[in-house]
Amino acid sequence: MPQAGGDERLEDNNIELTVVVPTYNEAENIGALIDRLIEILDREGPQTYEVLVVDDNSPDGTCLIVREKAMEYPGKVRCLLRRRGRGLATAIMRGIYWARGRYVVVMDADFQHPPEIVPKLYWKAVSTGADIVVASRYRPGGGVEGWSRMRKLMSKTANLIARILVPNTRKVTDPMSGFFLVRKDIVNLSDLRPRGYKILMEIIAKAYSARIEEVAYTFRNRAGGKSKLGLKTIVDFLLHALSLSPLVKFSLVGLLGALINLGVMSGVLMTGAPLDVASILGIETGLLFNFFLHEAWTFQTKMKGGWKSRLIGYHLASSGGMITNYLVMKGLTLAGIATALTGQAAGIIAGFGVNYALSQSKVWGVDVIERIKAGEIRKTGRTDKEMH
Ligand SMILES: Nc1nc2c(ncn2[C@@H]2O[C@H](COP(=O)(O)OP(=O)(O)OP(=O)(O)O)[C@@H](O)[C@H]2O)c(=O)[nH]1
Numbered sequence: 001m002p003q004a005g006g007d008e009r010l011e012d013n014n015i016e017l018t019v020v021v022p023t024y025n026e027a028e029n030i031g032a033l034i035d036r037l038i039e040i041l042d043r044e045g046p047q048t049y050e051v052l053v054v055d056d057n058s059p060d061g062t063c064l065i066v067r068e069k070a071m072e073y074p075g076k077v078r079c080l081l082r083r084r085g086r087g088l089a090t091a092i093m094r095g096i097y098w099a100r101g102r103y104v105v106v107m108d109a110d111f112q113h114p115p116e117i118v119p120k121l122y123w124k125a126v127s128t129g130a131d132i133v134v135a136s137r138y139r140p141g142g143g144v145e146g147w148s149r150m151r152k153l154m155s156k157t158a159n160l161i162a163r164i165l166v167p168n169t170r171k172v173t174d175p176m177s178g179f180f181l182v183r184k185d186i187v188n189l190s191d192l193r194p195r196g197y198k199i200l201m202e203i204i205a206k207a208y209s210a211r212i213e214e215v216a217y218t219f220r221n222r223a224g225g226k227s228k229l230g231l232k233t234i235v236d237f238l239l240h241a242l243s244l245s246p247l248v249k250f251s252l253v254g255l256l257g258a259l260i261n262l263g264v265m266s267g268v269l270m271t272g273a274p275l276d277v278a279s280i281l282g283i284e285t286g287l288l289f290n291f292f293l294h295e296a297w298t299f300q301t302k303m304k305g306g307w308k309s310r311l312i313g314y315h316l317a318s319s320g321g322m323i324t325n326y327l328v329m330k331g332l333t334l335a336g337i338a339t340a341l342t343g344q345a346a347g348i349i350a351g352f353g354v355n356y357a358l359s360q361s362k363v364w365g366v367d368v369i370e371r372i373k374a375g376e377i378r379k380t381g382r383t384d385k386e387m388h
């Protein structure tokens with residue numbers, strides 16, 4: 001998708017806020033929502049704003065209602081009609097692309113996201129300098145209204161899965177929120193590959209150096225119309241979280257590294273070299289291979305400075321994994337719980353866990369990557385502060 005700027009939108013690109021509302025069959029809600037948004041934003045919002053509805057050609061005529069409202073509130077309301085393609089995440093991306101505002105708020109049309117929170121998100125961003133402000137159900141003062149126990153449990157589980165799989169989401173209490181503000185220029189639309197509903201999770205996963213704040217809110221019952229939520233949403237969420245997860249990439253790289261380790265070892269053995277030499281060469285080649293792939297792919301640092309200290313760190317993390325592997329095997333076999341082989345297998349799993357945990361938190365931790373992306377860690381590996 002093309003990036004913002006450099007076209008006809010530039011001339012009136014200097015408004016403060018765009019509220020993007022994706023819709024599919026929201027004729028029952030959209031008119032009232034626009035009235036309410038205009039009333040609140042005129043009173044409490046920034047001087048310049050617009051409401052941009054992105055409608056996927058709803059058969060119930062949602063976009064026609066929006067166009068009537070556009071005449072009622074000139075310059076403040078637009079409907080972007082997508083005749084081809086459907087899907088919430090891509091509709092939101094379209095909305096962000098066409099937004100003229102410096103800040104963009106994304107919200108649902110069905111009043112589950114209270115319009116009164118919109119100015120709060122905006123003023124929070126302005127007063128704190130945040131790049132992203134999440135409207136959170138899980139902050140003190142927030143909550144959900146009318147959810148069954150099952151839906152609460154599903155939401156909490158999804159939250160936990162995101163936290164485990166996508167470390168950057170740990171910065172917020174509600175990474176799955178559909179209600180949030182972003183500063184338009186921090187979203188790199190061509191970098192997003194969203195699947196299903198949870199575009200915020202991906203924006204947070206990829207915006208390493210973004211400053212994030214939250215505002216509590218209560219998620220309300222749908223005012224009218226029907227839900228588009230289904231089983232597919234859950235499957236999409238899981239696949240999306242996996243695709244953003246360094247854990248999955250770390251495992252794949254680890255497997256490849258093991259194959260390289262074995263390949264190099266057998267090659268060296270064929271030259272008549274002693275087993276110890278062949279084994280150590282195999283281990284080190286596998287490690288180096290893993291390291292460079294983790295740099296470029298798993299954690300996407302793109303080798304931006306400080307990599308030598310990360311290389312040493314990765315050797316330590318891997319050694320921690322190997323020691324754990326050995327200790328677990330030894331412990332299980334001595335205790336008579338496992339055979340040599342099953343003990344070693346359990347050791348490999350435990351060792352992998354330790355290696356991943358150390359690599360992810362210490363070598364390529366969220367804060368480390370944040371500092372690399374912000375250009376704070378230079379080629380020497382020292383930070384700007386240390387150099388001054
Ligand atoms: N443009 C567009 N909007 C969509 C699409 N699917 C859902 N939406 C809109 O996205 C918002 C959220 O969808 P909902 O069906 O309310 O999903 P939900 O809030 O998770 O589910 P409920 O709690 O049951 O309402 C609403 O404004 C929908 O109209 C789509 O395919 N295209």
Ligand SMILES: [Mg+2]
Pocket residue numbers: 108110112222227
């Ligand atoms: Mg809804």
